[in-house]
Amino acid sequence: MKKNTGEKTRLLPALIFFGITVLLFISLLIVKTFPEASETISTGFSRWWIGVFGGLSSKVSFSLFEFFIYLCIFVIICFIAFWIYCGVKKRGRAALKSLIVFLIIVFTILNIYTLTASFTYMRKSPDLIYAAEEEPDSQKLYELASYFIEDFNILAENFEKDDSGMFVNPYTVNELNAIFQEEYRKLNSSYLFTYTPPVKEVVSSVMMSELSICGIFFAPTGEANINFDMPAFYIPVTIAHELAHAKGAMQERDANLFAYQICLNSDNDFLRLSGYMSCLSSLLSAVGFVCGEEVYNQLHDSLSEEYFVQWSLYYEYWNKHSSLAKIQEFFNDLYLKLSGVEEGVNNYYIEDEVIIDNNTNEVISFEYNDIQKIFIYIYNEKTGL
Numbered sequence: 001m002k003k004n005t006g007e008k009t010r011l012l013p014a015l016i017f018f019g020i021t022v023l024l025f026i027s028l029l030i031v032k033t034f035p036e037a038s039e040t041i042s043t044g045f046s047r048w049w050i051g052v053f054g055g056l057s058s059k060v061s062f063s064l065f066e067f068f069i070y071l072c073i074f075v076i077i078c079f080i081a082f083w084i085y086c087g088v089k090k091r092g093r094a095a096l097k098s099l100i101v102f103l104i105i106v107f108t109i110l111n112i113y114t115l116t117a118s119f120t121y122m123r124k125s126p127d128l129i130y131a132a133e134e135e136p137d138s139q140k141l142y143e144l145a146s147y148f149i150e151d152f153n154i155l156a157e158n159f160e161k162d163d164s165g166m167f168v169n170p171y172t173v174n175e176l177n178a179i180f181q182e183e184y185r186k187l188n189s190s191y192l193f194t195y196t197p198p199v200k201e202v203v204s205s206v207m208m209s210e211l212s213i214c215g216i217f218f219a220p221t222g223e224a225n226i227n228f229d230m231p232a233f234y235i236p237v238t239i240a241h242e243l244a245h246a247k248g249a250m251q252e253r254d255a256n257l258f259a260y261q262i263c264l265n266s267d268n269d270f271l272r273l274s275g276y277m278s279c280l281s282s283l284l285s286a287v288g289f290v291c292g293e294e295v296y297n298q299l300h301d302s303l304s305e306e307y308f309v310q311w312s313l314y315y316e317y318w319n320k321h322s323s324l325a326k327i328q329e330f331f332n333d334l335y336l337k338l339s340g341v342e343e344g345v346n347n348y349y350i351e352d353e354v355i356i357d358n359n360t361n362e363v364i365s366f367e368y369n370d371i372q373k374i375f376i377y378i379y380n381e382k383t384g385l
């Protein structure tokens with residue numbers, strides 16, 4: 001009898017602490033449904049946390065996030081081994097207590113993640129910084145598309161390539177960090193948090209490639225982790241994308257638009273090359289809808305061969321490496337939906353805003369989408385039109 005009372009007493013503090021972590025988690029989920037509270041917590045707490053912990057983790061050369069993942073795997077294995085041991089030795093109460101401790105750890109991590117990252121998903125999307133108001137006619141659209149294609153062709157043909165023909169990243173991680181610090185300063189968005197953390201190269205880039213991951217921002221450590229193993233032209237848009245997350249734009253579409261604005265408007269050749277590789281297809285789509293198929297074909301054919309070579313090398317790389325892509329996509333979709341992004345992984349894509357008659361194939365209505373508006377704005381700025 002005495003023994004039983006003693007064991008119950010030892011379980012009670014763990015149960016109380018577990019109850020507190022669960023209650024806190026439920027409370028945070030309820031608060032998250034109020035947009036104004038989410039904005040306040042994002043800009044008042046998450047911003048502060050990312051600034052402090054991003055600043056601290058930037059003093060460490062390796063990725064704390066990567067270390068955290070390995071630590072989690074190790075801890076889970078230890079708990080499983082202990083539960084097996086308890087099963088063999090018939091120590092049910094010890095197994096129960098360790099399960100409560102395990103759940104306390106899980107809910108504590110969930111609470112920290114929710115406070116530092118999840119509220120930011122609920123922020124209202126920002127307006128574009130580089131957004132053209134005008135809707136160019138077919139002649140102007142043709143001229144501006146020709147302007148960007150010519151700039152791309154000069155860059156692509158002169159850019160350094162490796163033995164396989166793939167573009168080469170000409171910078172070290174530190175040099176890229178200095179470039180992006182300056183680019184985000186130049187963008188000067190009032191929506192974004194002021195602090196721009198340095199990005200980190202993960203040790204397990206190959207594993208990231210197998211999971212088909214280009215980059216991950218982890219708010220609790222304030223770190224933007226980049227896969228530097230992937231095709232080089234995708235590195236600048238990925239860095240700009242992950243840094244946008246770190247600076248308060250958690251929605252994938254918003255982070256992409258920040259990345260495109262930065263890369264397409266940059267004076268840096270590597271960044272502009274990356275922006276063009278990611279966005280020229282959207283500009284050409286607009287040409288197709290506004291100027292017609294003949295003009296589309298003419299401009300498409302005027303693209304440097306390098307455009308097609310690089311995309312083919314890009315797909316070749318991912319076909320070879322992304323063996324676990326489906327698993328990653330499933331969990332990313334689930335994670336985004338649980339974070340309040342209803343469309344899941346479709347949140348990455350910026351579609352054409354067009355309605356086409358299915359029978360005649362004629363364009364019924366067309367509006368420039370955000371990528372196309374960025375091109376128009378930059379063209380007007382650069383040419384003074």
Ligand SMILES: [Zn+2]
Pocket residue numbers: 241242245252255
């Ligand atoms: Zn992202």
